Amino acid sequence: MNQEEIKKILPHRDNMLLVEESEVVDEVTAKGRYTIKGDEFFLQGHFPGNPVVPGVILCEMMGQASCCLLADKVSDCTPYFTKMNNV
Template identity: 55%
Template sequence: MDREEIKGILPHREPMLLVDEAYLNEDGSATGYYHVRGDEFFLQGHFPGNPIVPGVIQCEMMAQSACIMFADRMKNKGTTPVYTGLDKVRFRGMIKPGDTIRIDTKVLKQSHPMYMLHGELSVDGKRCMNGDFSFAILEEKERN
């Protein structure tokens, strides 16, 4: 699934769409990719002369990459995925311009509209971040 197909599921748009590709694996998990170009808004001040992808952006990439697992529930206009929690998040390596991030996510528990997942980000096979996260898929009437 490329960026345009991802836009058919997620409500995110540039500059907050942070997944270039996403794939549903045979075991039901998902794998996403994002190539850090170097001109992203979040690198402009983090840090001048030594740009590093902020941890909070890595967490957002992790959640967005899981979108393909929930495509059937999120294709309806008016649905919004919202973070409900982060747990056991650890940052283990810096992500810099030129890196291609691999994002692996899997469902730990689910009871629609709530989901608990585990995710890992890696670059060139080296784990850079991992953690558990939860989110809810809200319908328009539930957001108001």
């Protein structure tokens, strides 16, 4: 699933659409891809000189990547990522 297909499921747009591609691995697993460019808002001031992607952003990326698992289950609604265990 490319970013345009992801936009049909998720309401996120620039600067908060944090997945460029997403794919289903099996019925409960997905993987996504995002290329860090270095100028992202979340890198500014987070470990200056040694930028690190904040954990909360990594969790958001993971949630967005899972959108392809929902693709055939959501229509006319907004999916929300509401819970994470053992993070």
